[in-house]
Amino acid sequence: MISQTSEYALRAVVHLANVGGGPAVAQEIAEATHVSVGYLHKILRLLARNGILDAQRGVGGGFSLARPPSDISVLDVLHVTESELARIDGCPLGIEGHTELCPLHRLLDEQMAAIEHVFQSTSIGDLVSDESVRTHPLCRFPSAKIARPAPSTDVQD
Amino acid sequence: MISQTSEYALRAVVHLANVGGGPAVAQEIAEATHVSVGYLHKILRLLARNGILDAQRGVGGGFSLARPPSDISVLDVLHVTESELARIDGCPLGIEGHTELCPLHRLLDEQMAAIEHVFQSTSIGDLVSDESVRTHPLCRFPSAKIARPAPSTDVQD
Numbered sequence: 001m002i003s004q005t006s007e008y009a010l011r012a013v014v015h016l017a018n019v020g021g022g023p024a025v026a027q028e029i030a031e032a033t034h035v036s037v038g039y040l041h042k043i044l045r046l047l048a049r050n051g052i053l054d055a056q057r058g059v060g061g062g063f064s065l066a067r068p069p070s071d072i073s074v075l076d077v078l079h080v081t082e083s084e085l086a087r088i089d090g091c092p093l094g095i096e097g098h099t100e101l102c103p104l105h106r107l108l109d110e111q112m113a114a115i116e117h118v119f120q121s122t123s124i125g126d127l128v129s130d131e132s133v134r135t136h137p138l139c140r141f142p143s144a145k146i147a148r149p150a151p152s153t154d155v156q157d
Numbered sequence: 158m159i160s161q162t163s164e165y166a167l168r169a170v171v172h173l174a175n176v177g178g179g180p181a182v183a184q185e186i187a188e189a190t191h192v193s194v195g196y197l198h199k200i201l202r203l204l205a206r207n208g209i210l211d212a213q214r215g216v217g218g219g220f221s222l223a224r225p226p227s228d229i230s231v232l233d234v235l236h237v238t239e240s241e242l243a244r245i246d247g248c249p250l251g252i253e254g255h256t257e258l259c260p261l262h263r264l265l266d267e268q269m270a271a272i273e274h275v276f277q278s279t280s281i282g283d284l285v286s287d288e289s290v291r292t293h294p295l296c297r298f299p300s301a302k303i304a305r306p307a308p309s310t311d312v313q314d
Contacts, residue, residue: 001158001241001269007249014261034250074264084158092164093191095297102292103284104171107231111272112158118268127260135259140252 001115006081008035009043010124013052013065013077014137017128022064023056029063032138043081050080070125078119087112158272163238165192166200167281170209170222170234171294174285179221180213186220189295200238207237227282235276242276244269 011033016022030037044063048055054064078085088109091098127137168190173179187194201220205212211221235242245266248255284294
């Protein structure tokens with residue numbers, strides 16, 4: 001349904017929400033998300049180019065959320081990384097007379113619409129502030145109050 | 158949500174349902190589905206290896222549906238071509254203590270479950286027998302009663 005790249009992007013954004021929005025360097029985010037730092041760095045730059053993250057160079061720099069977690073929807077992230085969530089707005093075969101979707105493409109489009117609605121109405125903030133579950137995204141601890149890891153120590157995987 | 162390969166596979170299976178189950182040669186299916194014959198042939202062989210189609214060599218051969226269209230669900234086809242429709246049955250990060258899904262992975266899994274349910278309960282037969290719409294999958298004509306194209310003529314795109 002979503003690509004591995006999209007899931008890694010969501011993990012990265014969730015980690016930044018976990019640590020107060022950042023900044024965090026790629027190595028820290030890679031350790032927290034269990035993704036190789038080389039691949040994750042490409043995803044982080046992609047998210048930065050598309051307004052989900054801010055990137056600051058130099059000492060004290062790193063990647064930060066460009067907006068509060070409550071203002072970033074899951075769909076905002078997926079729109080950056082996912083090519084296959086697009087709605088179907090006309091016959092993909094260009095068939096003459098198909099001014100409405102046929103049952104095949106209507107079925108596919110309806111599922112995309114349903115998913116799109118849920119992902120649009122769920123924010124990253126919702127995911128990290130849900131106290132009703134015993135598991136917190138990316139963390140061993142059940143609480144949303146996560147201590148920021150020290151730079152050289154991976155205490156939060 | 159689904160890959161282009163998956164959509165092409167669904168088109169191919171729908172075309173075979175349109176023509177009474179087959180057999181049809183790859184060239185005919187490629188013309189009906191608007192897919193290059195080389196790429197489609199790989200998809201057809203994949204569907205045959207996984208029990209959705211039967212493949213017969215020689216004169217009068219081609220690809221046929223292995224079961225009636227009403228016995229092939231959309232999910233049956235997608236299971237062959239789609240790697241990203243799998244449910245999430247445990248923490249993808251292997252985090253200790255995550256005996257239930259965290260809000261991030263629960264969200265993704267719930268959407269997959271919803272889609273899976275719809276695709277499992279919709280058969281290829283449902284798609285080609287829906288008389289409530291003015292468009293029939295892959296066809297210019299609004300009727301499910303499609304004349305089989307002559308071998309050298311593309312009357313059905």
